[in-house]
């Protein structure tokens with residue numbers, strides 16, 4: 001029954017204007033129009049077909065990715081797309097490729113660390129893809145510990161060059177995407193050594209392959225690091241290994257916005273903090289938070305549509321029940337739907353914070369850098385962990401069919417999970433947030449007023465003594481009650497950690513010992529940010545029929561579900577009583593019932609094409625079964641009724657059994 005909308009009855013139940021919600025989700029009418037246009041452009045072009053990825057060998061897969069990435073670039077030039085349009089086009093092509101690292105890390109690092117002269121030389125080449133760059137920071141022996149990197153860049157005043165060298169096996173660059181087979185250039189993080197002194201890690205621009213025949217330059221060894229988790233998935237990317245043997249580059253290829261080496265070999269540092277060398281990581285972590293809402297919403301869209309199509313067990317009128325009507329299904333699915341919206345809005349805020357800090361840095365105001373680092377690191381950690389778990393939960397919500405590649409969920413999971421590791425392991429990043437909190441607490445004692453997301457710490461005494469006012473379930477719908485409860489829980493966990501840290505004579509030893517609790521306090525702070533930014537968003541003007549009401553319901557679900565999941569924190573800090581926790585659960589159930597009639601429309605608001613979703617279970621028209629059935633026959637195993645290997649293995653086996661039976 002092609003052409004029939006099996007979910008039409010669900011769409012007719014919606015109590016809000018879906019088209020207006022699409023604009024809220026996209027961030028603005030302009031952003032919506034760009035996304036909508038780019039997603040259709042990709043979906044309607046057969047060159048971007050992706051449904052066969054799981055069946056391709058690594059070599060076929062990789063070549064196919066090169067074809068798509070270069071074709072996408074050709075279309076970008078032909079259509080004269082803006083930077084924004086080009087970014088959205090690449091997003092909807094939905095295939096990790098060398099271009100992600102070129103545009104996502106190489107170019108931003110150049111822009112952030114290069115001087116005007118360096119930008120004039122390199123940026124036009126990079127912007128026209130006349131050179132292709134990657135970001136070579138991580139090594140075989142060190143990833144998290146950036147200060148522990150071993151590659152050296154030793155200045156040779158005789159030739160006015162840096163000598164890039166990998167002194168050990170563990171100093172080999174290991175993981176950079178785009179390095180293995182494609183990039184012509186790399187940002188290579190190396191320890192700067194001049195005049196016998198080691199000045200720590202700096203970024204160097206290094207040409208690694210010939211621009212004539214793509215051969216690796218003499219003195220460098222490069223390869224791909226091998227297959228990664230899942231079929232298809234992230235194997236479209238050539239994550240690479242690179243070893244240097246005294247490879248020479250000109251002195252002006254040290255990217256020198258924060259420090260320089262003079263012709264004589266003197267190291268000169270600017271006034272800017274050296275942490276600015278980590279600036280690209282802040283930029284990408286912010287992008288990863290926004291990306292988390294995309295990945296989670298995609299999985300939720302599939303699971304929600306399929307849950308409305310799927311029926312199991314009878315009901316009184318003889319029609320089987322849609323699985324979306326089971327309270328357990330709702331209690332697993334709707335918090336993920338709410339989280340997708342919550343991550344979207346915190347991502348919007350993070351974008352604002354990033355723009356703000358960038359403008360301040362340009363004016364040599366470094367005061368908000370620690371907060372920007374803590375927020376990007378912490379929110380990257382919380383949102384990627386919840387999204388990875390959420391995608392897997394969506395697979396389970398789709399029962400057996402969720403395990404088929406044609407559901408789109410296995411590949412989405414395999415592509416997504418490394419987000420918990422890349423751009424900073426999630427635990428390592430939460431420990432950075434914990435350091436920020438401990439520092440903020442200690443500065444309180446010296447009278448420094450906390451600002452931004454830590455401003456609530458200024459009301460510490462009140463938050464330590466306040467008691468939650470909830471008496472009935474509906475009281476949990478009051479945003480100021482919810483906000484204060486999250487503030488009190490976060491403040492009390494931080495105070496408890498600080499108090500216990502004070503019992504150690506050696507602070508660093510105490511930090512190591514208490515790190516599991518510190519990570520929990522850091523997570524509480526990040527969840528508070530997500531809840532508070534969502535509440536702030538609702539205080540603004542949000543036009544459109546029923547839009548604000550739906551967003552309020554989802555905000556309450558995100559907050560109360562988070563409270564439910566971390567009940568132990570709220571109870572052990574005496575922020576709420578067991579009775580209040582149980583009232584929160586009552587309120588949650590009631591909220592789930594309010595989401596139910598709007599569920600399909602709320603996922604339609606993501607405006608994903610069937611091409612982007614890549615899922616038979618998540619099809620817009622809900623016509624799942626015939627398509628699932630047809631898809632099975634396309635598997636190469638079904639090319640013939642008798643499989644390869646029958647004559648070799650199965651036939652002799654059956655013959656043997658027959659002989660044994662006769663004996």
Ligand SMILES: CCCCCCCCCCCCCCCCCCCCCC(=O)SCCNC(=O)CCNC(=O)[C@H](O)C(C)(C)COP(=O)(O)OP(=O)(O)OC[C@H]1O[C@@H](n2cnc3c(N)ncnc32)[C@H](O)[C@@H]1OP(=O)(O)O
Nearest residue numbers: 100104105143144146147275278287288291373422423424
């Ligand atoms: C590309 C995407 C775009 C695509 C675009 C296409 C469009 C599609 C859009 C989709 C987009 C997404 C898609 C994703 C695809 C991704 C592909 C995979 C990419 C993966 C790339 C990578 O994977 S690339 C390697 C990343 N590798 C790390 O991530 C190492 C972690 N490890 C550290 O990050 C540090 O090493 C660690 C721990 C802080 C300790 O640093 P440390 O040793 O120096 O130690 P300390 O703790 O002592 O820190 C000393 C002081 O620095 C302060 N500080 C520290 N960091 C700071 C910072 N960043 N900014 C400011 N301040 C900072 C700190 O707060 C202290 O401040 P204070 O002294 O005042 O207290």
Ligand SMILES: Cc1cc2nc3c(=O)[nH]c(=O)nc-3n(C[C@H](O)[C@H](O)[C@H](O)COP(=O)(O)OP(=O)(O)OC[C@H]3O[C@@H](n4cnc5c(N)ncnc54)[C@H](O)[C@@H]3O)c2cc1C
Nearest residue numbers: 135136137138142143144175176177418421422423424427
């Ligand atoms: C798909 C993918 C793409 C990548 N792309 C790039 C790229 O383009 N360029 C690039 O340079 N790198 C890249 N990386 C590397 C990535 O950034 C690192 O793997 C990441 O930063 C984690 O570092 P690690 O591997 O050293 O983990 P480790 O630090 O070795 O982590 C191992 C375990 O130790 C724990 N741990 C480590 N330190 C501490 C601590 N201080 N306290 C408590 N626990 C700790 C961690 O929590 C983790 O459980 C990529 C990685 C992946 C998976």
